[in-house]
Amino acid sequence: MTDRHSLDDLLAIMARLRDPARGCPWDVQQDFASIAPYTIEEAYEVVDAIDRQDWPDLRDELGDLLLQVVFHAQMASERGLFDFADVAHAISDKMIRRHPHVFGDVSYDDVEAQKAAWETIKAGERAAKGEASDDSALAGVSRGLAEWKRAQKLQEKAARTGFDWPDPNPVLDKLAEEIEEVRAEFAAGADTARLQDEIGDVAFVLVNLARHAGVDFSQALRHANAKFERRFRRMEALATDSGEPLAARDLDAQEALWDEVKREERGGA
Numbered sequence: 052m053t054d055r056h057s058l059d060d061l062l063a064i065m066a067r068l069r070d071p072a073r074g075c076p077w078d079v080q081q082d083f084a085s086i087a088p089y090t091i092e093e094a095y096e097v098v099d100a101i102d103r104q105d106w107p108d109l110r111d112e113l114g115d116l117l118l119q120v121v122f123h124a125q126m127a128s129e130r131g132l133f134d135f136a137d138v139a140h141a142i143s144d145k146m147i148r149r150h151p152h153v154f155g156d157v158s159y160d161d162v163e164a165q166k167a168a169w170e171t172i173k174a175g176e177r178a179a180k181g182e183a184s185d186d187s188a189l190a191g192v193s194r195g196l197a198e199w200k201r202a203q204k205l206q207e208k209a210a211r212t213g214f215d216w217p218d219p220n221p222v223l224d225k226l227a228e229e230i231e232e233v234r235a236e237f238a239a240g241a242d243t244a245r246l247q248d249e250i251g252d253v254a255f256v257l258v259n260l261a262r263h264a265g266v267d268f269s270q271a272l273r274h275a276n277a278k279f280e281r282r283f284r285r286m287e288a289l290a291t292d293s294g295e296p297l298a299a300r301d302l303d304a305q306e307a308l309w310d311e312v313k314r315e316e317r318g319g320a
Contacts, residue, residue: 061117062135065125083126090119102273148172167211188212199268202258219263226260229253285312 068078093116100109124135149172151157152165159165173191178184185191188211192204209215216222233249241249261268286308290297297305 061121062125065118065121069125069129078122081122081126083123086119086122086126090116090123093119098269099273102270145176148176197269199254199258199272202255203262203268206259206262216259216263219260222256222260222263226253226256229256282309282312282316285315 067073068075071079093112097109097112097116100112120138121135124138128134147154149169152159159168170191177191189205189208192201192208194201196204229249229252233246233253236245236249258268261271286305287297289308289311290300297308
């Protein structure tokens with residue numbers, strides 16, 4: 052049985068990997084910008100493991116994500132900016148500060164009151180940092196979020212002012228309207244900029260529809276991707292078994308295979 056490593060061991064391993072003389076050349080060459088895409092990728096892989104309920108894989112993916120935090124902290128330490136201990140202190144202090152109902156003597160009547168207080172506390176934090184005052188209801192929505200998530204956050208904040216549809220039906224109507232506008236742009240031979248604008252509107256409304264339905268937009272898209280991949284791979288297998296590769300068939304024949312796969316999934320109905 053191998054020895055169990057501690058967080059201190061991980062910090063030491065990362066420092067060794069970054070050592071200019073004895074470390075790994077690839078690790079030494081990295082900077083914040085080059086590592087950032089890996090950080091995002093590892094976060095998504097954590098979510099994927101949760102979605103699949105693969106708990107051993109979740110353990111491994113959480114380790115990969117932790118490594119990203121350690122990597123960034125090591126690079127910051129080398130530049131004299133901060134170190135891992137500062138990161139842990141900052142998040143601990145923030146959690147205590149943002150939960151006065153847990154770590155202090157504050158009480159809230161309900162969850163909505165707690166959410167309102169949370170936003171007030173965050174506004175105070177921004178002011179303490181010297182950030183420019185922003186009285187908009189949309190203040191505080193990070194530009195670093197995935198755009199679908201930023202759309203959701205903007206919609207949620209706007210909804211707190213009452214600017215929101217009462218149920219999904221008007222959202223469905225708006226979605227149909229936006230799709231027709233995309234169709235009209237295609238018919239008019241619109242340029243890419245116009246199509247980008249209109250398709251962006253469709254995507255924004257789709258996020259809004261998911262919010263009203265209580266559906267996680269990212270999870271819904273992950274499930275759609277998984278379903279498409281599963282069906283497409285089955286199409287390829289069926290085509291190969293019949294002696295004619297999928298790519299050699301015309302679109303009608305490919306769609307016939309797609310329908311066959313869907314019938315298989317429904318139990319042959």
